[in-house]
Amino acid sequence: MVVRKIEFPRIVLSGSGALNQVVDVVDEISQGKRALITAGNQTMKIAGETVKKLLEKAGYTVFWHKVQVADEKTVHAAQDLIVKEKINITLGIGGGTSIDVAKLSSSRENIPFISVPTAPSHDGIASPIASIRENSGLKSYPTTAPIAIIADTAIIATAPKRMIAAGCGDLLANYTAVEDWRLAHKLRGEPYHAYAASLSLMSAQMILDNSEVLKNQDEAAVRLIVEALISSGAAMAITGNSRPCSGSEHLFSHALDRVWKEHAFHGEQCGLGTIMMAYLHKLDWQKFRDTLKSVGAPVTAKELGVPAEKIVEALTIAHTLRDRYTILGQNGLSKEAATDLAKKTGVI
Numbered sequence: 001m002v003v004r005k006i007e008f009p010r011i012v013l014s015g016s017g018a019l020n021q022v023v024d025v026v027d028e029i030s031q032g033k034r035a036l037i038t039a040g041n042q043t044m045k046i047a048g049e050t051v052k053k054l055l056e057k058a059g060y061t062v063f064w065h066k067v068q069v070a071d072e073k074t075v076h077a078a079q080d081l082i083v084k085e086k087i088n089i090t091l092g093i094g095g096g097t098s099i100d101v102a103k104l105s106s107s108r109e110n111i112p113f114i115s116v117p118t119a120p121s122h123d124g125i126a127s128p129i130a131s132i133r134e135n136s137g138l139k140s141y142p143t144t145a146p147i148a149i150i151a152d153t154a155i156i157a158t159a160p161k162r163m164i165a166a167g168c169g170d171l172l173a174n175y176t177a178v179e180d181w182r183l184a185h186k187l188r189g190e191p192y193h194a195y196a197a198s199l200s201l202m203s204a205q206m207i208l209d210n211s212e213v214l215k216n217q218d219e220a221a222v223r224l225i226v227e228a229l230i231s232s233g234a235a236m237a238i239t240g241n242s243r244p245c246s247g248s249e250h251l252f253s254h255a256l257d258r259v260w261k262e263h264a265f266h267g268e269q270c271g272l273g274t275i276m277m278a279y280l281h282k283l284d285w286q287k288f289r290d291t292l293k294s295v296g297a298p299v300t301a302k303e304l305g306v307p308a309e310k311i312v313e314a315l316t317i318a319h320t321l322r323d324r325y326t327i328l329g330q331n332g333l334s335k336e337a338a339t340d341l342a343k344k345t346g347v348i
Contacts, residue, residue, distance in 0.1 A: 011029070016153050018150050019047060019051065019150060019152040026091075038092050042094075072134065078101055092116065096266065114146060116150045170229075173274045180325070199232075253273055259310050274288055316333055319333075
């Protein structure tokens, strides 16, 4: 049996005002007084400036690396800054883009990374996986998990409602991802980790069980989503890959990114994919659809803002985007089968 190192976040702060404890967390983790913040303009205003002021008041020298897209150029620029300025710790502040850049650059330079989400739109806030844009698509890179997560629910609750609903979509995707994993284990002998699968499913179940709470999209709802996203990230930390939380529904989302440049939020696309892949897996796809609708997530191509033909095209190429066996099989769906699937689930 292969020995593998499993890393979880050492510190998780979740709640209103959690950001005020950032100095205590950084003091406990950092080996020096030089910190790097990766954030976009908006997320710097929302939380980054507060973090910078608090750390500088505590004697830290703080640098800001402005992030607009998570690509290799931006990651390399962050790495160069880490080396040049002898950075001791990185804080990724914002959504997926800023966090992925911080996660990968700090992992490559072997310094600790703290995740400070300002929106609960996907499980990248806690996972050991970074999604980097390459060749009109996304490539997943294994990294170290964040050593700490500071999730200030008062700040996250101010995120656009769409982003909160998108987090629900990314979590419900765990159901079909685990079904795909079981299928690959049964048909291909792929290693399967029952505990990681159970943790992933528990995270998704929290969304199904609490749709009434989640539709309010208030701070209580945000806290529930954030905690589910963190446990989802832990499932990926156990396996060292995204298998517990990423299957055919994620392949559909990545394919949609390829064929429709004006793509929606990742979690929204995965939610739509989950409805269709649940149908193929003979799961209760109507319940998934109704839950997504309840929390304000799109359940049709029109609501997502994508032409019907692009949904069909994405379904037909999804199986080609990654060497990962799913319900789509080796040959994928024909145009006729894809159209039929999208129509039967009401997506088009």
